[in-house]
Amino acid sequence: xxxxxxxxxxxxxxxxxxxxxxxxxxxxxxxxxxxxxxxxxxxxxxxxxxxxxxxxxxxxxxxxxxxxxxxxxxxxxxxxxxxxxxxxxxxxxxxxxxxxxxxxxxx
Amino acid sequence: xxxxxxxxxxxxxxxxxxxxxxxxxxxxxxxxxxxxxxxxxxxxxxxxxxxxxxxxxxxxxxxxxxxxxxxxxxxxxxxxxxxxxxxxxxxxxxxxxxxxxxxxxxxxxxxxxxxxxxxxxxxxxxxxxxxxxxxxxxxxxxxxxxxxxxxxxxxxxxxxxxxxxxxxxxxxxxxxxxxxxxxxxxxxxxxxxxxxxxxxxxxxxxxxxxxxxxxxxxxxxxxxxxxxxxxxxxxxxxxxxxxxxxxxxxxxxxxxxxxxxxxxxxxxxxxxxxxxxxxxxxxxxxxxxxxxxxxxxxxxxxxxxxxxxxxxxxxxxxxxxxxxxxxxxxxxxxxxxxxxxxxxxxxxxxxxxxxxxxxxxxxxxxxxxxxxxxxxxxxxxxxxxxxxxxxxxxxxxxxxxxxxxxxxxxxxxxxxxxxxxxxxxxxxxxxxxxxxxxxxxxxxxxxxxxxxxxxxxxxxxxxxxxxxxxxxxxxxxxxxxxxxxxxxxxxxxxxxxxxxxxxxxxxxxxxxxxxxxxxxxxxxxxxxxxxxxxxxxxxxxxxxxxxxxxxxxxxxxxxxxxx
Numbered sequence: 001x002x003x004x005x006x007x008x009x010x011x012x013x014x015x016x017x018x019x020x021x022x023x024x025x026x027x028x029x030x031x032x033x034x035x036x037x038x039x040x041x042x043x044x045x046x047x048x049x050x051x052x053x054x055x056x057x058x059x060x061x062x063x064x065x066x067x068x069x070x071x072x073x074x075x076x077x078x079x080x081x082x083x084x085x086x087x088x089x090x091x092x093x094x095x096x097x098x099x100x101x102x103x104x105x106x107x
Numbered sequence: 108x109x110x111x112x113x114x115x116x117x118x119x120x121x122x123x124x125x126x127x128x129x130x131x132x133x134x135x136x137x138x139x140x141x142x143x144x145x146x147x148x149x150x151x152x153x154x155x156x157x158x159x160x161x162x163x164x165x166x167x168x169x170x171x172x173x174x175x176x177x178x179x180x181x182x183x184x185x186x187x188x189x190x191x192x193x194x195x196x197x198x199x200x201x202x203x204x205x206x207x208x209x210x211x212x213x214x215x216x217x218x219x220x221x222x223x224x225x226x227x228x229x230x231x232x233x234x235x236x237x238x239x240x241x242x243x244x245x246x247x248x249x250x251x252x253x254x255x256x257x258x259x260x261x262x263x264x265x266x267x268x269x270x271x272x273x274x275x276x277x278x279x280x281x282x283x284x285x286x287x288x289x290x291x292x293x294x295x296x297x298x299x300x301x302x303x304x305x306x307x308x309x310x311x312x313x314x315x316x317x318x319x320x321x322x323x324x325x326x327x328x329x330x331x332x333x334x335x336x337x338x339x340x341x342x343x344x345x346x347x348x349x350x351x352x353x354x355x356x357x358x359x360x361x362x363x364x365x366x367x368x369x370x371x372x373x374x375x376x377x378x379x380x381x382x383x384x385x386x387x388x389x390x391x392x393x394x395x396x397x398x399x400x401x402x403x404x405x406x407x408x409x410x411x412x413x414x415x416x417x418x419x420x421x422x423x424x425x426x427x428x429x430x431x432x433x434x435x436x437x438x439x440x441x442x443x444x445x446x447x448x449x450x451x452x453x454x455x456x457x458x459x460x461x462x463x464x465x466x467x468x469x470x471x472x473x474x475x476x477x478x479x480x481x482x483x484x485x486x487x488x489x490x491x492x493x494x495x496x497x498x499x500x501x502x503x504x505x506x507x508x509x510x511x512x513x514x515x516x517x518x519x520x521x522x523x524x525x526x527x528x529x530x531x532x533x534x535x536x537x538x539x540x541x542x543x544x545x546x547x548x549x550x551x552x553x554x555x556x557x558x559x560x561x562x563x564x565x566x567x568x569x570x571x572x573x574x575x576x577x578x579x580x581x582x583x584x585x586x587x588x589x590x591x592x593x594x595x596x597x598x599x600x601x602x603x604x605x606x607x608x609x610x611x612x613x614x615x616x617x618x619x620x621x622x623x624x625x626x627x628x629x630x631x632x633x634x635x636x637x638x639x640x641x642x643x644x645x646x647x648x649x650x651x652x653x654x655x656x657x658x659x660x661x662x663x664x665x666x667x668x669x670x
Contacts, residue, residue, distance in 0.1 A: 002455065017288045062408050063456075066446065069313045070459030076288075076310040077466065084290050 004104035005054035007097035009075040012047030014094025015040045129275040133474050136265040138507040141471045148464035150245040151449055154201045157240025159599040160522045162581040164235045166203055169227035171196035171383050174204045176369040177230040187392055194386040197227055237532040263326050269319045297480045304473040311466040321447035352401045352416035359395035366424045368398055375417055381406040396421025404450045409438050411445030475504045502551040509562035510547025516569035517543035523580045559617040567610035574600035
């Protein structure tokens with residue numbers, strides 16, 4: 001479940017990042033179509049919220065919130081590292097995380 | 108319209124003045140803050156570091172009830188006349204029983220408190236090599252090895268500058284959300300360093316703000332005593348009132364046997380559904396004896412400094428007073444300070460603490476280097492005063508960023524290499540830390556052009572040597588600890604190796620950045636006075652921490668100084 005929280009945080013940040021014109025262009029070499037922006041952002045925020053929820057179910061709200069903030073920082077730094085040096089891998093990892101999170105949560 | 112225009116100007120003015128504040132508040136205490144951040148990060152692993160530094164001690168933890176019984180037997184035999192006993196039962200992180208007692212009549216010049224570590228299995232005192240272990244970093248982090256109370260004041264003032272720097276930094280940062288994920292090392296120079304600095308700061312912001320503010324809250328009694336002075340006649344009354352579990356209760360001066368403490372511990376643990384973290388006995392062997400049990404600070408986020416407690420009569424075992432829950436004020440203060448200490452953190456969260464704290468170290472390091480990168484781009488070659496200030500700051504940067512890391516490695520190496528029976532051994536370990544740092548500073552000023560590259564390489568080599576020397580001098584090296592699953596020893600060695608790789612890579616980046624401009628002299632003719640240091644410095648900043656590694660590395664490639 002902690003891993004699920006981490007995956008959700010990473011996937012959420014990836015989506016939010018893709019929902020920004022600059023990063024979308026960097027990754028796909030074309031301008032972001034309008035209709036992509038809102039779904040990406042909505043997905044990103046929902047994933048971050050679910051990540052908090054996942055963390056809180058394991059650890060309780062007070063400990064879980066602290067743990068979640070740690071997860072966010074590490075996931076964000078990791079994503080930025082990927083984006084800079086392995087942009088393709090960053091995208092793949094985001095997708096894998098988005099798919100893995102529900103499985104990890106159930107399991 | 109006019110009003111709008113005026114407002115816009117005012118805003119720009121605020122940003123600019125905040126930018127000025129951020130630059131200078133950050134710089135003045137930057138080097139101290141770098142050392143504080145790094146040692147503070149290490150202090151999250153305080154017992155684990157001590158464990159590594161006393162490899163001859165191999166003990167398995169035991170349950171609190173049984174350990175308290177062992178401890179009471181030892182103290183009744185060795186310190187029956189002591190005024191107070193403090194017993195810390197073993198935990199997952201610290202397998203030894205820690206005892207502290209106040210000797211009734213210390214010899215002149217000696218301290219009144221005696222510390223003993225017991226093996227819970229056989230009740231024997233355990234002695235390892237003399238070392239301060241993780242306590243060195245813990246203490247340095249807020250006392251800076253300076254006499255009480257000056258070190259604490261210096262650290263607090265540095266902390267206030269940090270808080271000012273963080274808040275002014277947030278105000279200055281124009282595009283905190285737009286640039287949230289932005290890191291463009293290939294742009295080079297100031298831009299790249301700025302991105303790296305922003306990324307490390309913004310992503311770790313909740314932690315950085317929390318740790319800086321809560322650090323000041325930990326010292327609030329020292330920093331803001333007015334309220335206490337107004338209400339209490341003397342500080343003792345205040346501490347007795349707030350830290351009730353530590354209160355000194357008076358003796359009756361009639362001998363009476365002390366009850367068995369272990370059953371009280373069992374009873375309290377059941378009632379709390381938690382662990383007893385400390386047992387305090389006042390006046391053992393006296394009719395006025397009391398036994399105070401305090402809940403383990405690892406049991407909840409807010410128990411770091413203030414935890415629930417119970418006081419029993421030391422002869423009859425009757426419950427005298429206690430607090431099972433804390434008031435709103437105590438919980439609030441407890442949560443803030445508890446978050447700083449991180450004692451509640453399970454291993455995974457402790458690693459998060461460590462890594463994000465290293466990102467904070469990187470934030471300070473990149474900030475220091477950014478100061479240089481910004482000025483170097485605008486520097487006028489004829490301005491000797493400016494050249495001097497650039498050289499001074501760059502030297503301090505290299506000597507501190509690489510030097511403190513080298514010092515930490517030297518501290519660990521000294522622990523393994525100094526003779527085990529050397530008198531004052533622990534002092535020599537600390538001296539190794541400070542000598543390494545001081546030598547790095549000297550080197551940084553003697554060898555202007557190679558300093559970053561060389562010092563980073565030295566730090567990397569020293570870090571890489573730590574596991575090697577450990578393997579040569581003990582039987583608990585990676586070849587043994589990994590198969591055994593001894594993660595404290597193995598984790599320590601592996602972290603040293605990982606940091607060594609990071610620093611070696613930064614050193615290589617620094618070397619490359621230094622060579623590149625030399626090959627194309629035409630590109631940087633104006634820079635003669637500044638030369639290499641600029642580029643090199645950029646890399647160095649990264650060195651501080653693993654977390655920051657990524658940003659820095661990228662930064663150099665483009666060579667920052669091209670005008």
